[in-house]
Each structure stands twice: as structure tokens, then as C-alpha cells.
Amino acid sequence: MTLPLHLYLLRSLLRTIRNIDGRLSTLFGKLFPTEYKIRGTCLQRGVCCQNIAIQLSPGFWRRPWIRRWSQRYYEFVYNFTFKHEEPELKVILFRCNYLTENGKCGIYSSRPQICRNYPTPRHFGRPAFLPGCGYHAVKTGDPS
Numbered sequence: 001m002t003l004p005l006h007l008y009l010l011r012s013l014l015r016t017i018r019n020i021d022g023r024l025s026t027l028f029g030k031l032f033p034t035e036y037k038i039r040g041t042c043l044q045r046g047v048c049c050q051n052i053a054i055q056l057s058p059g060f061w062r063r064p065w066i067r068r069w070s071q072r073y074y075e076f077v078y079n080f081t082f083k084h085e086e087p088e089l090k091v092i093l094f095r096c097n098y099l100t101e102n103g104k105c106g107i108y109s110s111r112p113q114i115c116r117n118y119p120t121p122r123h124f125g126r127p128a129f130l131p132g133c134g135y136h137a138v139k140t141g142d143p144s
């Protein structure tokens, strides 16, 4: 579906702001590395693009209107489709509409920073990966 010009411009602006935030996160991750390193490679199966998990803080999760707005934000800015919520993980799950039938990204060269950053080691706890993903996490000092 093609967006009207004003919505397209708004989406581009919000995406640019979010991309700057993503680049700052990358820089932050380089300056303050976590105890985990990411190993492996993308197997181009599209598992992550079919199961995009956006985790909210407990304070945000308790407020249904913030969950609703977060859902709409990701649908509008990233062209994701809402799948369902995982309350025990405080996660909203999406699927990306740019994912093609062969499991590849339809906008690979201009994909958002959020996709370029994936997977990012977390600062608290061992990073988790979806079944079928080619990445895994190793603790610093452990053998790969």
C-alpha cells in the first residue's frame, strides 16, 4: 500500500530519528561492551523478521495506552504487523511486511538501523535467540 506524501514524510522523519538513536546505541555498545559476544551468522531464513520482539519496561507495560501506542508506532514507522503480546516477557511481537516470500528482506539496502543492529548483546542477562537463528551468544572468556 502506498502512503500519502505527508505520511511518507512523517514515517521517514521518525525512522531517521530512530536510526540516529540506533547508531548511538551501537556506539554505546562499543564503548561499554557487555559480558557476552555474539557469534554465528545470519542464515537468511527470516525467522527474526517474522518474530520481532519489542520489549517494554515494566512501568510502560502496566499502561495499556502505552502498549497500544507502541504497537501503532512500530506498525507505522517500520511497516510491521502486530502479531500478539507475550505478557510474561513484556513483549509485543510483530512481523515485518518487507519480508519477501523467499525469506529475504525486500528493502535490504535501505533497511532500518533496528535491523542492522540485530542481534545486539544485552547489558543484563544472556541474549536469547529464536529457534532456527544462526547466531548465538558466548560469555567473554568462554570458547566460541
Ligand code: SF4
Pocket (backbone or CB within 6 Å): 048, 049, 096, 097, 098, 099, 100, 104, 105, 106, 107, 108, 111, 112, 115
Ligand atoms: S526491514 Fe528487512 S531486515 Fe528489517 S525486519 Fe523487515 S524484512 Fe527484516
